[in-house]
Amino acid sequence: MAPRTPGADLPDHPDRLWRSADPESSYDVVIVGGGGHGLATAYYLAVNHGITNIAVLERGWLAGGNMARNTTIIRSNYLWDESAGLYEHALKLWEGLEDELDYPLLFSQRGVLNLAHSLQEVRDGVRRVGANRLNGIDAEWLDTEQVAEACPILNTSPDLRYPVLGATWQPRAGIAKHDHVAWGFARALDLLGVDLVEGCEVTGFERVGDRVIGVETTRGPIRAGRVALAAAGHTSVLADTLGLRLPLQSHPLQALVSELLEPVHPTVVMSNAVHVYVSQAHKGELVLGAGIDSYNSYGQRGAFHTIERELAAAVELFPMFSRAHVVRTWAGVVDVTPDASAIMGPTPFEGLYVNCGWGTGGFKATPGVGWCFAHTIANGEPHPLNAPFGLERFTTGALIDEHGAAGVAH
Amino acid sequence: MMLIPCPWCGPRNETEFHYGGQADVACPGDPHAVSDAEWAGFLFFRDNPKGVFTERWMHRSGCRRWFTVRRDTATNEIHDAGAHEDEERTVTV
Numbered sequence: 001m002a003p004r005t006p007g008a009d010l011p012d013h014p015d016r017l018w019r020s021a022d023p024e025s026s027y028d029v030v031i032v033g034g035g036g037h038g039l040a041t042a043y044y045l046a047v048n049h050g051i052t053n054i055a056v057l058e059r060g061w062l063a064g065g066n067m068a069r070n071t072t073i074i075r076s077n078y079l080w081d082e083s084a085g086l087y088e089h090a091l092k093l094w095e096g097l098e099d100e101l102d103y104p105l106l107f108s109q110r111g112v113l114n115l116a117h118s119l120q121e122v123r124d125g126v127r128r129v130g131a132n133r134l135n136g137i138d139a140e141w142l143d144t145e146q147v148a149e150a151c152p153i154l155n156t157s158p159d160l161r162y163p164v165l166g167a168t169w170q171p172r173a174g175i176a177k178h179d180h181v182a183w184g185f186a187r188a189l190d191l192l193g194v195d196l197v198e199g200c201e202v203t204g205f206e207r208v209g210d211r212v213i214g215v216e217t218t219r220g221p222i223r224a225g226r227v228a229l230a231a232a233g234h235t236s237v238l239a240d241t242l243g244l245r246l247p248l249q250s251h252p253l254q255a256l257v258s259e260l261l262e263p264v265h266p267t268v269v270m271s272n273a274v275h276v277y278v279s280q281a282h283k284g285e286l287v288l289g290a291g292i293d294s295y296n297s298y299g300q301r302g303a304f305h306t307i308e309r310e311l312a313a314a315v316e317l318f319p320m321f322s323r324a325h326v327v328r329t330w331a332g333v334v335d336v337t338p339d340a341s342a343i344m345g346p347t348p349f350e351g352l353y354v355n356c357g358w359g360t361g362g363f364k365a366t367p368g369v370g371w372c373f374a375h376t377i378a379n380g381e382p383h384p385l386n387a388p389f390g391l392e393r394f395t396t397g398a399l400i401d402e403h404g405a406a407g408v409a410h
Numbered sequence: 411m412m413l414i415p416c417p418w419c420g421p422r423n424e425t426e427f428h429y430g431g432q433a434d435v436a437c438p439g440d441p442h443a444v445s446d447a448e449w450a451g452f453l454f455f456r457d458n459p460k461g462v463f464t465e466r467w468m469h470r471s472g473c474r475r476w477f478t479v480r481r482d483t484a485t486n487e488i489h490d491a492g493a494h495e496d497e498e499r500t501v502t503v
């Protein structure tokens with residue numbers, strides 16, 4: 001077999017796909033945050049609900065936050081029915097999104113292995129596979145030999161410090177090219193006449209009593225029929241200006257890539273126990289991540305020991321990676337909730353809607369978030385799929401605890 | 411890497427510490443006497459400022475004692491821990 005040129009599958013770099021708009025003085029809907037979630041929400045507001053008088057306000061450049069920094073793992077094998085509903089809806093949308101947006105997203109359904117290294121993890125994994133199947137989600141339990149078949153470069157020998165005892169396997173899971181997803185939505189939004197306003201930071205809200213009627217920005221005040229927050233790691237900063245308390249903590253989350261290598265890694269492998277996950281991007285770099293840095297931070301950087309530990313785990317699981325070099329590390333700011341599930345819905349302020357708390361794993365949900373959040377904004381009440389994810393669950397106690405399935409995260 | 415100032419052992423590498431989140435979170439004395447919202451506030455809601463945060467750290471690999479640090483969450487700059495008693499706290503309400 002002739003070696004493939006790394007990057008040979010990638011389309012050429014596109015020309016400018018959207019105009020960077022100047023803000024008007026008023027819109028039907030203002031979305032704060034031009035990451036994947038803000039863009040997808042604007043898209044489905046336009047396409048599903050016929051609302052196009054929308055501005056997406058982004059303080060930096062479009063999709064330069066976590067959308068530019070994530071490791072692009074897409075899967076729907078979460079434990080609880082509520083999560084299964086939302087993530088599987090998203091995965092189904094991913095399966096048609098290239099056609100929908102008429103743009104190459106490099107969505108590659110290469111499957112994900114979630115490894116188990118202890119008896120407890122085996123039990124949890126088998127249980128999760130059962131729960132997934134009851135929810136119509138493709139899931140299988142693989143024993144050690146089957147894991148070795150699915151990913152031959154994985155060290156499945158019994159003398160590992162934490163041997164691989166089995167894994168959950170979701171064949172329809174995979175990766176996509178995050179920038180292309182943002183560009184695909186942005187291009188479609190531009191054609192639909194939606195204003196994408198870059199370099200426009202929202203600094204506060206205009207209110208009449210408990211009703212939000214607009215936003216204050218670094219480019220002047222903007223009136224809005226409805227305001228929707230999709231600001232990820234910075235949501236608390238915005239909510240604080242209203243005195244609205246949210247159960248969020250912002251943490252650094254790091255990732256890294258190796259140099260470009262020939263295709264060696266056929267799937268996505270994640271391990272909660274040894275704390276690392278790895279896939280190989282289309283271009284050829286190994287993409288690795290781990291858990292959050294422990295402390296609250298808005299600095300887009302984390303500590304070196306986090307990287308050192310994840311690389312130690314990676315080399316133990318994939319001995320051949322010991323010769324690869326780290327060429328780049330970076331971090332994003334992720335908004336983590338107490339139950340590792342997102343918050344999406346209305347707020348105590350009329351006309352203000354919030355989508356946040358996606359923490360370490362919201363890329364996979366991008367089209368599903370857009371679909372459900374757009375419904376919430378257009379109708380003033382949640383879509384059935386995001387109804388369980390409201391802010392009130394922290395008071396009623398109806399938490400959606402996904403710490404197991406969110407795991408190392410992502 | 412951050413240097414965390416342990417009041418007993420001096421500044422040490424952050425790898426020696428365990429993070430405890432927001433300081434001064436009081437557990438309601440009588441859980442039955444508070445509303446669901448107040449109980450939720452205690453369990454789940456913490457300040458999350460971009461700026462100076464008053465937080466707990468524990469010197470896990472050292473003296474194993476808990477203490478309070480004031481750190482800027484945007485820059486990681488550590489503010490004088492000794493002076494924090496009378497300084498205004500910029501955590502949100």
Ligand SMILES: Cc1cc2nc3c(=O)[nH]c(=O)nc-3n(C[C@H](O)[C@H](O)[C@H](O)COP(=O)(O)OP(=O)(O)OC[C@H]3O[C@@H](n4cnc5c(N)ncnc54)[C@H](O)[C@@H]3O)c2cc1C
Pocket residue numbers: 032033034035036037038057058059060061062063064065066067068069070071072073074200201202203230231232233234235238253254255289330331332333334358359360361362363364365410
């Ligand atoms: C290292 C890393 C790896 C990850 N890996 C995965 C993964 O493999 N799979 C997965 O599913 N998820 C992953 N995630 C999580 C995922 O990236 C996020 O959950 C998701 O991107 C959040 O939605 P978003 O795209 O809208 O966020 P963002 O792209 O962060 O969008 C929010 C935007 O709001 C803007 N903003 C903030 N405040 C203001 C303001 N006041 N005014 C105007 N604009 C503002 C920001 O600049 C930003 O562009 C990862 C995250 C990180 C950091």
Ligand SMILES: [Zn+2]
Pocket residue numbers: 416417418419420469472473474475
């Ligand atoms: Zn000490």
